[in-house]
């Protein structure tokens with residue numbers, strides 16, 4: 192009986208537990224966004240359905256991982272680094288696929304998609320090594336990760352993806368531009384979280400910031416934001432024709 196009364200399926204979240212709070216709210220937000228994207232999918236022109244489906248998959252995969260991360264944090268009060276990076280390694284390549292999908296109308300090739308996917312995987316695997324495996328050298332892993340990140344930024348802002356977006360013009364070009372801003376500014380939140388949570392010469396600059404809170408804010412902004420940009424593109428280009 193003792194055991195039964197002390198055992199509970201839900202953990203308390205203290206009022207000052209910002210990590211626990213943002214895991215909880217993040218989980219709910221990702222679930223709601225997924226329902227929104229999945230349910231709106233069929234009201235659009237065929238050519239946008241895959242893009243909206245992928246938006247929903249991104250937030251859905253995140254919702255499932257947030258469910259586990261919320262629990263992990265509640266049980267151990269430790270960063271759920273492993274779940275975090277599994278989530279990212281599935282969802283960030285899908286965000287790269289979104290660039291390819293919207294640029295397909297301008298003749299984007301699969302090679303663009305694979306290049307962005309490859310760079311994003313390099314960025315994340317090296318980040319994982321710095322955060323979880325070889326923390327003493329976190330700055331070095333972070334640097335390599337950052338180079339891969341800049342290669343992505345270059346490709347979409349100035350490289351081949353940019354040229355395709357320009358030839359597509361109109362709503363596709365403006366959606367592409369907004370996604371570019373998400374990658375440049377929204378994704379830059381992550382290296383700040385990384386520096387707040389790993390040892391290195393940069394220690395102290397971001398002290399007072401909590402790595403998990405920063406990552407959780409970044410995920411909500413970027414994953415749901417990306418999806419809404421695509422949603423908006425589908426709305427615009429469907430009403431253009433009507």
Ligand SMILES: *C/C=C(C)/C=C/C=C(C)/C=C/C1=C(C)CCCC1(C)C
Pocket residue numbers: 279282283314315317318319332333334336337340378379381382385410413414
């Ligand atoms: C939904 C999840 C997203 C959009 C995650 C993005 C993650 C990054 C852009 C991470 C970047 C990193 C660096 C550029 C250097 C330090 C290590 C990372 C992995 C935090």
